[in-house]
Amino acid sequence: MSRTVGIAVTGATKRAMSTSGKTINAGELFVSSDLSKRYAQFRPKLPVEHVNTIVELLGRKPGVWVDVGCGPGTSTQQIVGHADTIVGVDISETQVEVARQTHQHPSLSFVQGTCDKLPAEDCSVDVITAVQAAHYFDLPAFFKEVDRVLKPGGVVGLVSINLPACLDSVTMDTARLCMFDLVNQYGSPNKVRLLFENYKNLVVPYPTRKDHMVDIFTTWTLDDYVDVCMTYSTIDRMIKRKGLTIKQGRDFYVQLLREGGMTELDSKSVYTWSHSCALVTASKPCRNG
């Protein structure tokens, strides 16, 4: 079973929190197509169980499904076959370009755009999802746009995929604390906290909110785990700020893990890992009955 991730605040975290407060411009996050490609290769995918839950809530096969913050299309690809027309939207042109190169299907297209200005007519969309992305959005502006483009009865689904936990490790908390500290130093702690809390505190304006949870299990070596961590924007930003190469940044992160006490996992043995993956759904009210 997966363990729930909470935010554990260490001394270093507290110090970093008091000096953070930086605003992160999401459009600048993926200017490097290398990060975008690593992201496409290593990040966990939207579980099909969550796709099915959304379709069941809608009660029919969706005509139009918009996946906002689609990144390199990792989540959008999982929707193929479940809707007639699927549009991935991302603020980053680089991500959209990698998505177009990586995923091709007649039902699928990718468009550069923002969560508060979706490329859709009023009341024309059956489903809107945001996978691993909603915590970066200006949420009031996003929900206003959701309300504009969703058909009455249409479904919005917000998915968070939490940090992986190694089920064979007794020092896994070390890796989590290390990541919390890095988020506080280089990331956007208030936004990422929503994700670490499985979106429980993300406020959805429709009264029909439901929370669904799925555990994703994988088998990875420690090297694989580090590859996934290397796709986190926090680590990318740390590498840039320190002026390191990707390899140096990777070595630095592994050293942080080892020094923090994560010593019992070796880099080549295969272990079992789980991510808790939360889906928050709500339907747009049918206001005239």
Ligand SMILES: C[S@@+](CC[C@H](N)C(=O)[O-])C[C@H]1O[C@@H](n2cnc3c(N)ncnc32)[C@H](O)[C@@H]1O
């Ligand atoms: C962590 S990635 C998730 C990618 C993909 N959904 C997945 O599951 O792998 C978050 C994405 O949200 C995008 N993003 C952030 N703010 C955005 C905004 N205001 N409008 C649209 N996309 C945004 C980022 O560019 C990034 O590609």
